[in-house]
Amino acid sequence: MARQGLTRADIMEAAIELIESEGLHRFSLRELAARLHIKAASLYNHIRNMDELYTQIGFYAIAELKKVQLAAIDGKRRGAAVEALADAYHRFGKERPEIYKVILSLPMVKNDALQTAAGDIVEPIMVVLSGYGLAEEQKMHLQRVLRSIMHGFISQEEAGCFRHFPADVGDSYRMAVQGFILLLENLEKEARI
């Protein structure tokens, strides 16, 4: 009723706040609308539908993840850069698990915008890999490998899969990252021959 100057940014902000505080599984348009003091149907004056809003939140999340990764590797090279990147990625997943889940559940197939978003995910890793003497195709493979390690680890840690054994989870992650660095150096050595 009492009309407020609602912008898309306001809605995004409220949606992100809702997801981070209540959990992704409790996110709904009705709850979002309530937080904005409007009815759910009124949201459709600002957004096309839930999918579109969700995708935009995903873009935000990817941008945030990219930001922390780039900040982490700033001024670092090779092994130190890989460690810093992996650490930043891991911290993001732990500190903002609900927002991280949004990235996971984005189906990267759909449209071109999502393809450019996929590029944002790739970029920080490619920057780090450029510090090694590797062929372009090898970099593509290795980027996938590192992403698999980082994402797979966080995903399982978040799901509680790592509580089966008492060993320190941080140590496991460091071992995974060191293994990747070992692979990097090994491939670099082979290429140099």
Place this chain on the structure above:
Amino acid sequence: MARQGLTRADIMEAAIELIESEGLHRFSLRELAARLHIKAASLYNHIRNMDELYTQIGFYAIAELKKVQLAAIDGKRRGAAVEALADAYHRFGKERPEIYKVILSLPMVKNDALQTAAGDIVEPIMVVLSGYGLAEEQKMHLQRVLRSIMHGFISQEEAGCFRHFPADVGDSYRMAVQGFILLLENLEKEARI
């Protein structure tokens, strides 16, 4: 009306068939009931609720995954066993993506039954790792590392994240697995000193 000898096994079977044919996102108690020629409310004579049914499907999926892994490593050792295990895991994820998703979305926190299920996920990997001369704690870490690699890879491949680059996805996976074997041998060598 015309009462049929419905068992929990029948319901499980129908549920799995529904998920695999229509996709996990289209799974619902009403659709499941329709396939069994009963109403949704009647399902509650056989199951406690949707969560319980879902968890049981997860147990089934984990058992299947364990089965193909154990079959794959049968008679193999060390590198060959790792490769066979990783290959079987990957094939399961590609051939039965919807059932694999059920495993992912199981929150392993809840109860004891889920903890034993977590053990089933771990076991084949531990069998393979026992072929290397490693300390018990290192095996725990390495089991997590391999799972992260395999799960992370399939998860991102399924999400379409690997279409950004033209490089062959199978090659990427093989590189990831070879990297893990390299790490294994390296740690074994260090331990031998």
Place this chain on the structure above:
DNA sequence: TTGCCAAACTAACGGTGTTAGTATTATTGT
């Protein structure tokens, strides 16, 4: 001041999981 458009509303549709209460069928005990 008068129009007009954007942004709010209400009401409704079809979908979901779930519960309560009721009828009917099959099995069990005498």
Place this chain on the structure above:
DNA sequence: ACAATAATACTAACACCGTTAGTTTGGCAA
């Protein structure tokens, strides 16, 4: 064989969900 009991089906309903249609209303521009 028949009555009592337990299991399994049903209908109706509730509270939620995303979404659409149609309506009212607020604020800005001509």
